Amino acid sequence: MPQFAVILPAAGLSTRFGGARSKLAEPLGGQTVLERSILAFTQREDIETVLVATRDVSVSLSKVICCGGGTSRAQSVRNALRIVPSHIEWLAVHDAARPLVSQELIARTFTAALQHGAAVPALPVALTIKQARGPLPAKVQRTVPRDQLWAMQTPQVMRRAALLDAFDRCPIPLDQVTDDMQLLELAGHDVWLVPGDERNLKITTPMDIKLAELWLGLQG
DSSP: OOOEEEEEEEOOOOGGGTSSSOGGGSEETTEEHHHHHHHHHHTOTTEEEEEEEESSOOOOOTTEEEEEOOSSHHHHHHHHHTTSOTTOOEEEEOOTTOTTOOHHHHHHHHHHHHHHSEEEEEEEOOSOEEEEOSSSSOOEEEEEOOTTOEEEOSOEEEEHHHHHHHHHHOOSOGGGOOOHHHHHHHTTOOOEEEEOOTTOOOOOSHHHHHHHHHHHHHHO
């Protein structure tokens, strides 16, 4: 198994969480959200380094390097990408606010990336999706068929060189990039989906902390 580097963009303002405090600093089962996300990777033998792109959080853990975050997710990823050791071929980008990512999901995504070049876990979209021009109230334009729609999770895994190439060729402003694999798609690289995990939720609101605590209780 080759060695991987992992980037955790962690420079968000936690606006939907309340803004007064960082969701990444919230306690969850005896650790912070950020610590749980980091430790999911540092415990693995195939991870050489974890880079946390942040505004003001200092992390003192083995294998962890902190760097400055950007004003958008893509800019934070790019800042960290610039200091990934050049000998590392494979890279994973993981939401710092997904603290319950399982070892099974990481292994599944890593294996698919090594086979296909780039892979990301995904869940089927269960809700009915309507297209309309907002803000609401607004007239429905159409119902979007959901049988081919998938909701992205992380880690999103790709070759380091492919992501560097995608940043260099990105045809849109980085603040319009909402997904790491979107960069690869825009540059013409193939991306493969693997089954995601409902437990791999992203902490966005205080209610998500309660859901994460519930999942931890069920695992215990």
